[in-house]
Amino acid sequence: MFNRLFGKPKQETNALATLDKLNETLEMLEKKEKVLAKKAAAEVEKAKEFTRGKNKRAAIQCLKRKRLYEQQIEQLGNFQLRIHDQMILLEGAKATTETVDALRTGASAMKAMQKATNIDDVDKTMDEINEQTENMKQIQEALSTPIGSAADFDEDELEAELEELEGAELEEQLLQPATTAPAAAVHVPAGRKPIPQKRTAEEELADLQAEMAL
Numbered sequence: 001m002f003n004r005l006f007g008k009p010k011q012e013t014n015a016l017a018t019l020d021k022l023n024e025t026l027e028m029l030e031k032k033e034k035v036l037a038k039k040a041a042a043e044v045e046k047a048k049e050f051t052r053g054k055n056k057r058a059a060i061q062c063l064k065r066k067r068l069y070e071q072q073i074e075q076l077g078n079f080q081l082r083i084h085d086q087m088i089l090l091e092g093a094k095a096t097t098e099t100v101d102a103l104r105t106g107a108s109a110m111k112a113m114q115k116a117t118n119i120d121d122v123d124k125t126m127d128e129i130n131e132q133t134e135n136m137k138q139i140q141e142a143l144s145t146p147i148g149s150a151a152d153f154d155e156d157e158l159e160a161e162l163e164e165l166e167g168a169e170l171e172e173q174l175l176q177p178a179t180t181a182p183a184a185a186v187h188v189p190a191g192r193k194p195i196p197q198k199r200t201a202e203e204e205l206a207d208l209q210a211e212m213a214l
Contacts, residue, residue: 033076040069
């Protein structure tokens with residue numbers, strides 16, 4: 001475990017150091033390539049001058065040196081290509097290593113969580129929850145059960161009685177007259193006191209209910 005903990009930063013440091021070294025080498029090769037390119041161009045200019053001066057031998061020597069420079073430039077280009085390949089492989093390997101380390105860390109965390117959570121404990125917990133739920137249902141059913149005299153009442157009989165009451169009320173409404181005709185006005189001759197009209201029982205009952213409401 002300690003080797004993993006202390007080895008990982010060291011490996012990462014080595015990878016970064018290697019990438020830095022490859023970058024430095026690449027920059028050095030690019031600088032050398034530019035210097036050789038300038039030298040090759042200079043040899044071309046010298047060859048032109050010797051050609052104008054009719055010095056063919058010296059011009060050929062300049063062209064030979066130019067080709068040597070070009071060969072070195074081509075070789076440096078191959079070196080740069082190899083370094084680029086090495087950097088790409090190293091970066092890919094670094095990414096792969098980091099990915100594997102991340103997966104390994106996740107697997108270890110998952111394993112630790114599984115150890116902390118035992119399947120038997122989960123089953124036991126679920127059984128306890130189910131048992132408590134069933135007990136609560138029984139308690140609620142016991143509390144909702146009628147006790148005393150109310151427990152002896154027959155629900156079917158109560159519903160039948162309620163239907164009879166509703167039927168009687170409906171029949172009473174149908175038997176009542178739709179409208180009540182207004183009482184005819186009685187003509188009383190002048191000089192005579194009006195004779196009190198005899199009131200019906202329904203009218204007296206209505207007056208009594210009105211007084212009680214007040």
